[in-house]
Amino acid sequence: MIRIEDVGKRFGEGENLFEALKSITLEVEEGECVILSGISGSGKSTLLSLIAALDRPSSGKIVVEGELVSKLPDLHASAYRAKTIGVIFQHFNLIESLSVEENVIVPLINSGLDMPAIRKMAEQSMQRASILHKASQDVASLSGGEKQRCAIARALVHDPKVILCDEPTANLDRENSLRFIETIQKLHQAGKTIVVATHDPLFEALPFESRVIHMADGMIGKHGE
């Protein structure tokens, strides 16, 4: 379960002060799929990065799976990212010089598991993301859709409870976007809590139960109501 209470995020100061999020309150139930929709600059990606503890809110609090993530020190925030959540980024954020399998194992390097166990988990995750056949191929030589699947495999490798997707179809064609939605559906069926930040209309009417939340000007609701 994700609980967001009165969260604000400000950048800069004085005349350059910019409020990316204004007093956001939101709850996402365990196993729920929530779509944060809105145009660029509406604050959805910022909210996602706060849930992922990739940044800290300026005010308010965020609780994920009973853990207050908005105030975690670095070591705990890293452990939280490594165990509880899996993030899929718009630009994939893969290490281009490594192969698909090598990228997928990255989150598990400091997990305390040995290499055979890590390789087994990576294989399962690549299988799940339908990218196992490209395991030894360098990421740099993959298509956009394949990179996306590699990013999914990396996000799932440690079997997280929460999956966060930041504009996951922004760099994909329609066919690959539909394939991604299919993957999301499978993850939803598997009981994962999913939050997707997107402005892709394909997500407005998903073929499975989901909640669409509109964001604008750093607030929830079409006009910030």
Added chain:
Amino acid sequence: MLSRSPFLYFLTLLLFKQKSKHLGIMSISVVMIALVSAVLFISSSLQKTLQDTLDEQADFTVTRIEAGRPVSTPLAWVDKIIEIEGVSEVAPRIHGRYFYAPGEESFLVVGIDFFDEQGSKALQSLLKGIDLKQFFAEESMIVGEGVKDFLQKHYYKDTFSFKTPRGEFKKVKIDEVLPGSLNLLANDMIIMPIGLAREIFGLKEDEVTDITFNVPNDAEWDNVIGKLHLVDYEIRVVEKREVEKAYENLYNYKGGIFLILYIIALLTLMLILYQRYAMVYSHERKEIGILRAVGWSIRDILKLKFYETLILVISSFVIGTVAAYGYVFVLGAPVLIEIFLGGANLENQVQLIPEVSFGTLGSLFLLYAVPFFAAVLIPSWRVAVIPPKEAMR
């Protein structure tokens, strides 16, 4: 082990997969380390050879001076010096430079007699394995390699004609050539019987160029110097320790110039490295951001960068020093040796004896490794502490 430890596996994976990123910095580092190590090896080898040579030299050398200029020394001083308390192994020498005008070069001529050879350890080491009976029986000379090469260039094969102060020519046979391993000391040296040397320098029977002796008790050195001035007012005393200091200063000075150049090169390299990690290399920033985003802590990032740098530093240092060792002690340090021996009289093919100062190498390693680590770890840390989202941008 690599197949079991995920961290080691990932570390080697990054090093090999991103080798082009490291090769440039590593190549510059290897060249820098090789150059400085070569200078240190040459310097320490020459100092060792000279030290060994000086250890065999007499503690004191005295010469008579007139108006501050060295002139021939009376042989009678030998008896007076022997009488000074604490003095031993007093030996007269005929020893000086012979200038060969057509070739515009000079040789160091050393006249010895059989008893002198018995007394001087330095000469003993030079003349080891040479049949001295035959040498003393006829008017011949033993020459260093540089002298032999020079004479051959000027068409003197087995003999050389010295011009005496009276204007006569004295033809002397070349009996032996000293081995190349003695070149640092004896490259331009000619050793001949004392009588022959006296004739070439135009000295009388009761004259020598200088007198050498030892004073085994160091504490007595200053006393002995005082007493020497009672032998004759016109006396010049040269102590071995002064010669040692002069050589030490010379090589330290030349080595020091290289050290300054090294520090400048090192600072430049560190600046490049720092820039690469701090600003220019967005690749590096993004990679750190990705690792942070997927659950790596700041400590994990710094650990990875530390070990990555450690491998680079150690491997470039080892490659650099091994290359320098080969260059100096196997190839004989072509080009660089000329800087150290520049100003020598004849062209000198010095054989460098392997001598490695591990203390100096250790200092060099620290001087190289510490700024290298700082240039990588500080900017990496600065990137690691910013929000991962910002680093990945």
